[in-house]
Amino acid sequence: MFKKLLVLVLLYGSTVTAQDYFYEKFKPFNQDIPSPEAFLGYGIGEHHTRHDLIVAYLEKLAEVSDRASIQEYGKTHEGRKLVMLTITTPENLGNLETLKEAHLAFTDPSKSVSNYDEVPLFINLAYNVHGNEPSSSEAALLTAYTFVASEHPEILNYLNNAVLFLDPTINPDGRDRHTQYANAYQGNPEVADPQDAEHNEYWPRARTNHYWFDLNRDWLLGINPESRGKLNWYHQWYPNVVTDFHEMGTQSTYFFEPMKDNASWDPIMPKENYEDLNTLFGNGFAKDLDSIGSLYFTKEVFDGTYPGYGSSYPDLQGGLGLLFEQASSRGHRQTTAFGEITFAFTIRNQYVSSISTVKTAVNNKGYMRKYQQDFFKSALTNASKKKTKGYTFGDPHDQNRTKAFIDKLLLHKIDVYRSGDTYSVPTNQPQYRMVQTMFETYDKYRDSVYYDASAWSVGNFYNMKYKAVNTLQLGEKITSVANLAKPSPVEKSDYAYIMDWDDYNAPAALYYLQQKGIVASSAKKPFTAKTRKEAKKFNYGAVLISVSLQKQDAASVYTMLKEAQDKFNVPIFAVDTGLSLNGIDLGSGNMSPIKKTKAAMLIGDGVRSYEAGEVWHLLDTRVHMPITKIPMRNFNRVNLDKYTSLVMVSGNYDLSEKQLAKIKDWTSRGNTLITIGTASKWAIDKKIVKEKLTETEKDSTKITTRKPYVDARENIGKESLGGVILKVDLDVTHPLAYGYRDATIPVYKNNTVWLAPSKNSYATVAKYSKNPHIDGFITKKNMEENIKPSASLIVSKVGSGRAVLFADNPNFRGSWYGTNRLFLNALFLGDKINIPSEN
Known part of the structure; x- marks a missing residue:
């Protein structure tokens, strides 16, 4: 019987009647409800379904x-x-607001409710990130069809005891890009050869x-509209269970939780989450599969x-997140070492796990509800045990970066207060675990190999100078960043x-003005000017706009x-005067005209x-400046002379000698080559x-x-960098550092690119500090032999031009507001860098 079933699973054919392959056990179905097959005109698994058709169904x-x-x-962006x-019973649906109020009572530590088995469980079935x-x-x-139509x-x-929130496609733009591709290359008969274009x-x-952007890294960072939505x-509903369905390599099978042990030394989510609950649900998945x-x-694997x-x-919101990974057919049918895997087979495993999730959750409804209640109560209990009672932060010189950080805190429902230019976040709040996520840093871990980052203290992403305090004056509560x-x-x-x-x-304001024909200059030195209201000290890089130098009249300017x-x-x-109170005057030779940048x-x-997407996103959404994206296949016929800056992010650039010469010659003619990571x-x-x-x-x-072979992966893997936050010493007088006032800033490192400091004394813009560790796992070998001797950012003279070499990605995941300025300075002020020659 098992062999026959396995053959059916692996070799399922695309026939109209074969939809019973998925849900025969849940018959009968309401005949007035169209099945996906009846609505789409083809059976599930026969083609890839476009997002608009998914929504329409x-x-x-x-x-x-x-x-x-x-x-x-x-x-979405598109x-x-x-x-x-x-989806739930008609009675529950008609009473949803009342049920929501009853459900949210379990997330409020100030309320004592115990009707754990009386309120339907809230389950978010989420797909296709x-x-x-x-x-x-x-x-x-x-x-969706099963829960809506099955009798x-x-x-x-399940419907009596749960409210299901089904999110069919978390990433519609990516899905439709793939759907178009897979359907366009689908053969008839289907081609199972792994070398096929499909x-x-x-x-x-x-x-x-x-x-x-990888949206499965964006829940914490909240950069994209898909994640923010x-x-x-999420923070309106706080579901008890959330699914996260994925695919992995074709040669694998199927993964569900429990995951690999959490690598944090003292994980901030309750131990009950990653031990008891994961095991409880895992046993249910095993039985159904x-x-x-x-x-x-x-x-x-996976963590x-x-x-x-x-x-x-x-897991940080009192719920249970569940990961599933299905071996992918990467198309409709593909040959593997174990036989053929079909699209329908991959769908079936995900479908069975969906139903199994609901089953286990409903069967443990009271347990899940009490767990969520205890989670938020324990947040306050945990906070009360710590000496730290809150964090203060704020940068009066950069209100927009501060505003962006506050927006991130509010997005996660973290309480923020204001007193003058100082903001504070108390630890005594239901979102204490998110407060920890934003501010705490670590240097001790249980594991050394990470599926992703080992550092995520978001305050450092924003170069936000914050301080843990033992007493706190709260001030006015901030509920919106609008003002x-x-x-x-x-x-x-x-x-x-x-x-x-x-x-x-x-930089965005400057580009906006340049687009309108405004001529501007950059200050190479600080100065104090008498403004209309006060004497104000301006930092390196301050932008001067002289009315007399403009083609427009004073009113238009x-x-x-x-x-x-x-x-x-x-x-x-x-x-009203060019005479400064201190420092350079406005007509000084240290006021250098800013050339309008044209980037590629x-x-x-x-x-x-x-990394390419991060650059594109930064310039599109924050600077509102276009960047020409040149496909490698077109590089030979592109005239680079129309561009002032060329960006090369990490990658494997297989360029000919002629193409290398083209880049070097263009740079040497006074232009700026910007390289990031492995491109450096x-x-x-x-x-x-x-x-x-x-x-x-x-x-x-x-x-x-001699070491055991079985340990090779772990031993070698720990020398890679999953992602750490390091401190660098910054030359704030350098054009690349204009706009910074503090000579130490955090950077994010997730590669093994180690740049030696330049032999030119004026060309090393950022070097790792003497004691550089801020957050994340790193081996002693990497720290002592690679990081401490190295530079994070250097500039190198190339003829009359220059190359700006970033060892670390200044635009990581669209979130590193603190180092974006280094990159933008390279674009806008690159031509200000004239590296002095030394004898």
């Missing part, structure tokens, strides 16, 4: 059934709907969203240490204006500056799409720059110690 279910309703919770289908892992969205259609007693029991997507592939929805003959594994996954963020970072309105001047370069939005300030909330000051970036095969190593290896990598001395006398 769910809308149809909500239209024809009194068990379902549908809501839109957001839109304008696709993000929807949630709510990675666009080219498509089986789960197809399973979502089957799951089986088992299903009716199984090998083109760059940048469809895992990511529009800007090539989901987080806003055994019943259909599926193979699976648990515990060996929930990083709190920004769809399977880990719910933060509002500078005094610029006054009209017939002489000149000065814009602070310290503000995060200053004022209108443009006012528009820029209204749009970007940057401080701009009117001055190489993309395509070999280029790391994540590439520039050194290809001798585009005369710099070196940090070299460690080899000990020829060292005797190799």
